[in-house]
Amino acid sequence: MDLTAAVLVLDSAVRLATPLLLACLAGLYSERSGIFDIGLEGKMLAGAFAAGAVAYWTGSAWLGLLAAIGAAIALALVHGFASITQRGNQIVSGVAINFLAAGLTALLGQAWFSQGGRTPQLSGDARFSSLTLPGAEALRDVPVLGPIYYELISGHNLIVYIAFLMVPLTWWVLFQTRFGLRLRAVGENPAAVDTAGISVPFLRYRAVLICGVLTGVAGAYLAIAQSAGFIVNMTAGKGFIALAALIFAKWRPWPAMGACLLFGFLDAVAIRLQGAYVPFIGEVPVQFMQALPYVLTVVLLAGFIGRAVPPKAGGVPYVKER
């Protein structure tokens, strides 16, 4: 593979990693606060649908983004209400949200647009278009550096940059701020937070809200940045891959970025190698290449990362003792 091909695969990896990264960081906030969230997938899907629909009606990508965030927050609040206020089972609530989003988006899509659940094709300002970073054109023809800067660093849409900037921001929030300290504490021992005079529910609701915002952005990315409209079940398991990446990263922001890039890369390679001829093997079946990221996920999670210890209070509703 020459440099151009490598850069193209990496470029594609970045694009594919973006929704994973946003969802992964979303899960990070929620799970660090002790609320397990298996409903990332559903929130992303609802966000994608809301973005596609609103961007089509208004012609504005920004309003689409806002709608996506709104829809995802609404579902996040349902999850919060079930698992924080009502102290319900977080897995059940998350699964319910996934089903709800999958069914509702298809149903409303068909009812409103009659295109088999899709939203109509978007163009122009209804989508986030690629940004060209300063100097990209000028550097384009410089060997090695040029293609890397022009193709890999520049030329993505705004949400990609937001996603990657969220990584240092999340690290900073988690480890340098009061909110981050309390967030980490409440996921480990909510009783310690309660006896320190801090409200456990309020803290957890804030974490769940941030989770909603980020999954909404991830959904908007899928529908109105990466693609030009919503397609039925367009998340296709990305929410679960993001969860896997979160475990793989042991709930830390920088490794989360690494994990998401890795999964994005595997996806990009799979796309690239479809129909390609591999020495000694011959043409690799498409299905195998498509399954590869998932197979590797299982392998990596099963044996390569050591023990991933989740936040200790994760999944356990907080009830004052005695």
Next chain:
Amino acid sequence: MSPDKDDSEKDGREPSRPLEKSRPGAAPAIRLSGIDKSFGTVRANRDIALTVEEGTIHGIVGENGAGKSTLMSILYGFYQADRGDIFVRGRKVEIASSDDAIAAGIGMVHQHFMLVDNFSVLENVILGAEGGILLKAGVARARAELQRLEREYELQVDPDAIIGELPVGLQQRVEILKALFRGADTLILDEPTGVLTPSEADHLFRILRQLKSQGKTVILITHKLREIMAITDNVSVMRRGEIVRTLPTAETGPEELAELMVGRRVLLRVEKGEAAPGAPLLSVERLTVVDGKGVRRVDDVSFEVRAGEIVGIAGVSGNGQSELLEAIAGIRPATSGSIWLEGGKDLARQADPARRRLDGLAHVPEDRHRMGLVMAFEENENSVLGYHLGPEYAAGPILKLDAMREDARRKIERYDIRPPDCRLKTANFSGGNQQKIVLAREMERDPSVLLVGQPTRGVDIGAIEFIHRQLVAMRDAGKAILLVSVELDEIRALSDRILVMFAGRIVGEAGPEADEGELGLMMAGIADEEAAA
């Protein structure tokens, strides 16, 4: 057994003898009046009036479920009282949350530490009192403040250590530091010595005296009368949600306090005659247990337990007693060495607790929640657990429920298990009654060898008396009993011979009359080092 209204209860309302004060005339640090709290139909606290003088150490004693913890939780804002007023230094305060309590200068060290295990000491101390949105400035200030507190109160602890890696004694210091860092003037400690070694407990008491000398007020909740006598100035006794008496510690004694707590006379000493040991029923020779991490938990241990004697194993928790018990009970295979039950074959390598039970060995495990009982089961199910496949309780794979329940009712009566309901969920019994369920199950099998771990951990005084009597009765019936306990008093009261374990080895043997200091030195491994030198 339980006189409902006796004299001590009636005069509980009368004004008590004058209390110890550090500064006459000063408003009390804490005054509670008319505090009532119910959980459903249970009245956990009824009409509580309590005065804690400033600059004193005030003990609160009572059996489990007497309402001590509830009362302190109300004072710390964990719960709200249904009725009643709280005064701090003469000023009435509303305490609706822990935040309010902290603001009123009240700090609490909980029985189960409220610490985040994977945080550093410093992070735990500042949690909730970070002093700003960003951590950096607060951390620097906290570091300086911790150094000052360390110097002032003998509270040395490395601020950057991770909590989970610290021993419990140090974790407790962090809890105290947390309260002091928030400017607490009154410190509540809930059963603080339950998890400590004797020397850690001594250190804690030094810290408490230091706090007192600096003008702080300490409220000490405990069920250990010895601690009350050793360190408090005044003491309040609680029983069934009420304060039955408050009096200066100097004017009372353990017997009077125990009587007030239980509501009847309690024998604090164990009455037992001379032992008449017979043939050895359990022999352990050169037993070594290496755990999964390669640590030698039990190291070359040999001893015998004879018919009609109680052998006590003393030692600070974590020195191999648990592993020794588990190896003998067949829960954990021994690495080398031998274990014989009366004339049988060597069982050391055969880890099969079910077989061991058939061979006449019964085991009351140290941790009844983890190993002794299934908390979600009904009482009668737990009362046959482990023996449930025997012909008396089962016909092939089918349990004989009626037989189980009949049997459970018999045990409930014999062991005075309350409430006497064999269909009740085990989790709904008090600690002492849960322990009686385990004891009844194991003792009623009439085993020849009984292993008992921590028989009275978390058990009320009244129940302790009963359990001790049962153990002595078994001994007198010619059984061999191996007793492991971290309570030195218990070991000394029950044992006919005492073995001291340190770092997996038996470092000494003593009679029951052995001096406490001497045993303490052996438990700390000091006698051992001298012998080696």
